[in-house]
Amino acid sequence: MDASMFRKLHDPGATVPALTLTIDGQTVSAEPGDSIAAVLLRLDPPFSRTTPVSGSPRTPYCMMGVCFECLASVDGVASTQTCLVQVREGMRVERQHGRRALTMAMSENAAVDDVSDVGTADPRDGMPSGVSP
Numbered sequence: 488m489d490a491s492m493f494r495k496l497h498d499p500g501a502t503v504p505a506l507t508l509t510i511d512g513q514t515v516s517a518e519p520g521d522s523i524a525a526v527l528l529r530l531d532p533p534f535s536r537t538t539p540v541s542g543s544p545r546t547p548y549c550m551m552g553v554c555f556e557c558l559a560s561v562d563g564v565a566s567t568q569t570c571l572v573q574v575r576e577g578m579r580v581e582r583q584h585g586r587r588a589l590t591m592a593m594s595e596n597a598a599v600d601d602v603s604d605v606g607t608a609d610p611r612d613g614m615p616s617g618v619s620p
């Protein structure tokens with residue numbers, strides 16, 4: 488974490504509680520109230536995902552839910568806006584590479600036969616809160 492240009496500032500002498508989470512399997516410490524995106528910015532290299540087309544790394548930018556540059560997988564939920572989620576003890580975060588992997592189980596028959604609700608389904612179904620389709 489030393490090479491990142493971002494670091495947490497504290498009042499001198501402050502006692503800061505810490506919790507741990509994993510990012511790509513690496514144990515990282517954070518403070519209650521930190522957003523996951525803030526923790527990602529303090530890592531080296533500071534990125535949250537890579538693009539589906541060129542594979543270039545993207546870094547959290549707006550920190551307020553607008554730019555979608557902070558998408559990562561959080562506790563198995565892909566495309567989570569990490570700037571909108573506070574860290575929790577034991578949380579598992581994986582940087583997202585390329586396109587979002589679909590994790591919904593779907594039977595072959597349902598995919599082929601059940602077209603009755605096409606066009607009426609809520610496009611937000613299955614998405615984490617705060618994520619627009």
Ligand code: FES
Pocket residue numbers: 524547548549550551552553554555556557558568569570571
């Ligand atoms: S940093 Fe822009 S949406 Fe999260």
